[in-house]
Amino acid sequence: MIVVCEKCDCRLKVDETRLNPSIKSFSVKCPRCRHTSTIFLPEEVQEVTPVRPVEIKPARAGYTIVITNQKGGVGKTSTGLNLGLSLALLEKRVLLIDFDVQANLTISMGYQHTTSFHDIVHDPGLNLGSELIQTSYPGLWLLPSNKNMVLLSKKYFGKNDYEYILKKQLSTIRDRFDYIIIDTPPSIEFFTINALTSSDLAIVPTQCDYLSTHGVDQVLNIIDLIRRKTNPVIKARVLVTMYDEAATASRMIFTKLKNLHPERLYQTIIPRDERLREAQIMSMPVINYDQKSISGLEYMALAREIIDTSAKNR
Ligand SMILES: Nc1ncnc2c1ncn2[C@@H]1O[C@H](COP(=O)(O)OP(=O)(O)OP(=O)(O)O)[C@@H](O)[C@H]1O
Ligand SMILES: [Mg+2]
Structure with missing residues (x-):
């Protein structure tokens, strides 16, 4: 089990087998800052069973979704992970691609020291199809990231046809999946441009806070540019994340977003x-950690909304 120090955010590995099964919490001292954190164990980690699949069948395999916003910390990685598992629970075959050097998606799923897209592009002995990780969640696969990814950007960014590197590789495996979801970094450069060029749909997650409407406009303008230059089919939708119904500011900005993008805003919040x-902290998607969690249920609702709209848009 990975736990996080409350004070310095250091991630610590704890051997679960050494914990008394009857305890509800335990203390752990951080080797870096010496702070003692209290870790609360979930009351019960529930078994998640696949729910009845939605009837609409995808017309084509490999519907590709990029999660993007150049603003940091808006819930891109959380959306990628939780939407991915929700689609898999609806019995879709899903590939998650961690296309961010930070490797937050890879770490959130509990993986480290894995082969990344960089390694596949550079090592002639490797191919994309055989380097995907089958996760412990049925139907959910991962293409991880690692620190080598930064070299990919250094080597290719700005070079001829650099925008199509991911798209070319994905053409070899698209048929194996119903949905491919790409998590991107909080910037518009090599990785995001490749991901936008490869995708049918861009989901722009945004919080309802000051300047967020401006940030959404900027991303939508970039997507318009991509549509003109490298990917004429890409559509864009906006997803409100971390919504706080009790906060007046959240409600005000949500109304503004609804007025600005009536067609683009997902019904699901x-x-x-x-x-x-x-x-x-437990390296789990939220629906697996707590089947009744409000965010987990809304990510399931989002997955249904996406299955419905992606079938119509193909
Ligand atoms: N619905 C939510 N409720 C509460 N906290 C959330 C929610 N969604 C995300 N978070 C938290 O917000 C933080 C940022 O989320 P996340 O890493 O998904 O954002 P990001 O856009 O991928 O960030 P980055 O731009 O750095 O890649 C994380 O600590 C995450 O746990
Ligand atoms: Mg992220």
Whole structure:
């Protein structure tokens, strides 16, 4: 089990087998800052069973979704992970691609020291199809990231046809999946441009806070540019994340977003939810950590909305 120091955010590995099964919490001292954190164990980690699949069948395999916003910390990685598992629970075959040097998605799923897209592009002995990780969640696969990814950007950014590197590789495996979801960094450069060029749909997660409407406009303008230059089919939708119904400012900005983007805003809204943060500490998608969590249920609703709209848009 990975736990996080409350004071310095250091991630510590704890051997679960040494914990008394009857305890509800335990203390752990951080080797870096010496702070003692109290870790609360979830009351019960529930078994998640696949729910009945939605009837609409995808017309084509490999519908590709990029999660993007150049603003940091808006819930891109959390959306990628939780939407991915929700689609898999609806019995879709899903590939998650961690296309961010930070490797937050890879770490959130409990993986380290894995082969990344960089390694596949550079080592002639490797191919994408055989380097995907089959996760412990049925139907959910991962293409991880690692620190080598930064070299990919250094080597290719700005070179001829650099925008199509991911798209070319994905053409070899698209048929194996119903949905491919790409998590991107909080910037518009090599990785985000490749991901936008490869995708059918861009989801732009945004919080309802000051300047967020401006940030969404900027991303939508970039997507318009991509549509003109490298990917004429890409569509864009906006997803409100970490919504706080009790805060007047959240409600005001939500109304503004609704007025600005009536066609683009998802009906589903992801609420701010402490359970999601706890789940992340336990390296789990929230619906697996707590089947009744409000954010987990809304990510399931988002998956249904996406299955419905992606079938119509193909
Ligand atoms: N619905 C939610 N409720 C509460 N906390 C959330 C929610 N969604 C995300 N968070 C928390 O917000 C923080 C940022 O989320 P996340 O890493 O998904 O954002 P990001 O856009 O991928 O960030 P970056 O731009 O750095 O890649 C994390 O600590 C995460 O646990
Ligand atoms: Mg992220």
